[in-house]
Amino acid sequence: MELITKHEENASGRDFFVGDIHGQYGLLMQAMARIEFDTSRDRLFSVGDLADRGKASFECLSLAFAPWFYGVRGNHEMLAHAALNEGSGRAWDLWQINGGSWVYLHNVHEVRALLDGALAHLPYARMVEVDGKHIGGVHxxxxxxxxxxxxxxxxxxxxxxxxxxTRISEMDRTPIAGIDAVVVGHTIVEQPTTLGNVLYIDTGACHSGWLTLIEAREVLAR
Incomplete structure (x- = not known):
């Protein structure tokens, strides 16, 4: 899988970043409706963890194939991949402990095929140009x-x-060099939190019901 995918300026619409979705497909659709997201012009960049904990994880993994959706891989995609492909009981148990029980709502072979296909669309990082500046995204x-x-x-x-x-545990505010801003998820925060030029936007949708969706220009303005 490629390390990074780069995106040129969106000349026709807007760009948004969304935090860890974790199977909350309904919350995502509501958030997109509130901002009148136009799937023919706008782009949505996800910071990973589409699946697990939420019952609509199958639908959320399917977003990886949408032409307006651009995600990166999160640790939960990797947990699921290990459980479904390595044949290890330990890997399966670890996935279940961390929210993989939704798999029992589906055919396990279909889930494996969906996840393997989705990972082909989920690089480790993305970088998008916005108003002549650059925003990175990793999980x-x-x-x-x-x-x-x-x-x-x-x-x-x-x-x-x-x-x-490491960065958030140490509250490291040192700016990331070579980029104007970076958006990440992974660690739940009560509200979007900035450390240096890194913005944390996982507001715990599967627990709090709050899925953060923020326009790219607002990321640069913070």
Whole structure:
């Protein structure tokens, strides 16, 4: 899977970022309706964790194939992938402990096929141009210098991109070099939180019912 996907300016519509959806398909549709999201012109960038914990995880994973939806892979996609493909009882148990019980609502072979197909559309990182500036998106910890991703450095720490919490655990406000702003999820915050030029937008939709959806220009203005 490619490390990063880059997107040029959206000349015809708006760009938005959305936090961890976690199977809350209805909440996403409501949020999109409130902003009058136009699927023919607007783009939605997800910071990962489409699935698990919510019963509509199958529908949320299917979003990866929508032409207006651009996600990155989260740790829950990787948990599910390990459980469904490695044949390990431990991997399966770990997935179930972390919200994978929705799989029992579907045919497990169909879920595996859907997830494998979705992962092909979910790189580790994305970068989008907005008003001549650049916003990055990863699920968890971005690198200290974004250029390591922009030049697709093979030594980039993929595990940190999907699982890391070092930056927020240390409340590190050091700006990420080589990028104007980065949007991430993974760690639940009571409200969108900025550390340096990194914006955390996982507001715990599966627990709080609050799914954060923010326009890209607002990210740059924070």
């Amino acid at each position: 968890a910890d971005p690198p200290q210098n974004w250029e390591s991703l922009a030049r697709e450095d093979p030594s980039a720490d993929r595990h940190a991109l999907v699982w890391g919490r």
